[in-house]
Amino acid sequence: GQNIDQPTEMTATEGAIVQINCTYQTSGFNGLFWYQQHAGEAPTFLSYNVLDGLEEKGRFSSFLSRSKGYSYLLLKELQMKDSASYLCAVRDGNQAGTALIFGKGTTLSVSS
Amino acid sequence: DSGVTQTPKHLITATGQRVTLRCSPRSGDLSVYWYQQSLDQGLQFLIQYYNGEERAKGNILERFSAQQFPDLHSELNLSSLELGDSALYFCASSGKSEANYGYTFGSGTRLTVV
Numbered sequence: 001g002q003n004i005d006q007p008t009e010m011t012a013t014e015g016a017i018v019q020i021n022c023t024y025q026t027s028g029f030n031g032l033f034w035y036q037q038h039a040g041e042a043p044t045f046l047s048y049n050v051l052d053g054l055e056e057k058g059r060f061s062s063f064l065s066r067s068k069g070y071s072y073l074l075l076k077e078l079q080m081k082d083s084a085s086y087l088c089a090v091r092d093g094n095q096a097g098t099a100l101i102f103g104k105g106t107t108l109s110v111s112s
Numbered sequence: 113d114s115g116v117t118q119t120p121k122h123l124i125t126a127t128g129q130r131v132t133l134r135c136s137p138r139s140g141d142l143s144v145y146w147y148q149q150s151l152d153q154g155l156q157f158l159i160q161y162y163n164g165e166e167r168a169k170g171n172i173l174e175r176f177s178a179q180q181f182p183d184l185h186s187e188l189n190l191s192s193l194e195l196g197d198s199a200l201y202f203c204a205s206s207g208k209s210e211a212n213y214g215y216t217f218g219s220g221t222r223l224t225v226v
Contacts, residue, residue, distance in 0.1 A: 033214050033215070035214070040200075040222075041219070041220075042114065042202060042217040042218060042219050042220055043155070043202070043217050044114075044217070045213055045214030045215070045216070046214075048214055087154075087155065089155075098143065098160070098167075098168075098206070099145055099157045099160045099168050099170060100145070100157070100204075100215055101157060101170075102147075102154055102155040102156075102157075103154065104153075104154035105154055105155075
């Protein structure tokens with residue numbers, strides 16, 4: 001089976017840095033994805049990690065440690081528009097297909 | 113526009129009815145995934161199709177079925193609807209460029225069962 005854990009809620013202020021953690025337990029592993037989702041809208045792709053280490057994309061970075069079953073999403077220079085839900089998703093390599101299995105998401109509230 | 117098209121955007125129907133949700137994947141993507149998102153459950157994987165064939169099943173009820181057609185569009189059929197089926201239903205597609213674009217989601221169909 002699969003288990004993906006993220007904190008339910010986080011708060012931060014404009015201009016700050018926030019780290020959203022994700023731990024996972026899967027029978028196989030073939031990549032970890034982070035998505036951003038505003039309420040009632042479609043999830044939008046932020047980052048993809050398949051090897052250990054840090055991937056940087058502008059204000060967003062994502063880190064992966066496969067041996068620890070751990071990832072984090074780092075958001076820098078927070079803006080009000082970053083208030084959203086952040087979803088960690090794992091692709092279980094042992095599945096017949098390649099569907100992403102999602103955590104329940106972390107709701108981030110950015111205040112001024 | 114993500115390139116994944118879902119119709120209709122909103123659907124209101126009564127318990128016991130049947131509805132069909134439609135999805136056209138991004139150009140060139142062969143895989144289509146259906147997800148259900150309700151407030152307390154997050155995004156739940158339902159079913160995947162690849163180039164017309166069923167590839168994987170998740171938590172899909174027996175009352176639900178799907179198919180992918182030769183032109184790669186997909187339909188999700190929901191029957192004997194219950195109040196608890198009210199949710200956002202998303203379709204996503206993926207292809208060779210997933211490292212750069214991930215799995216691309218459509219804007220979803222909001223189903224309300226009354």
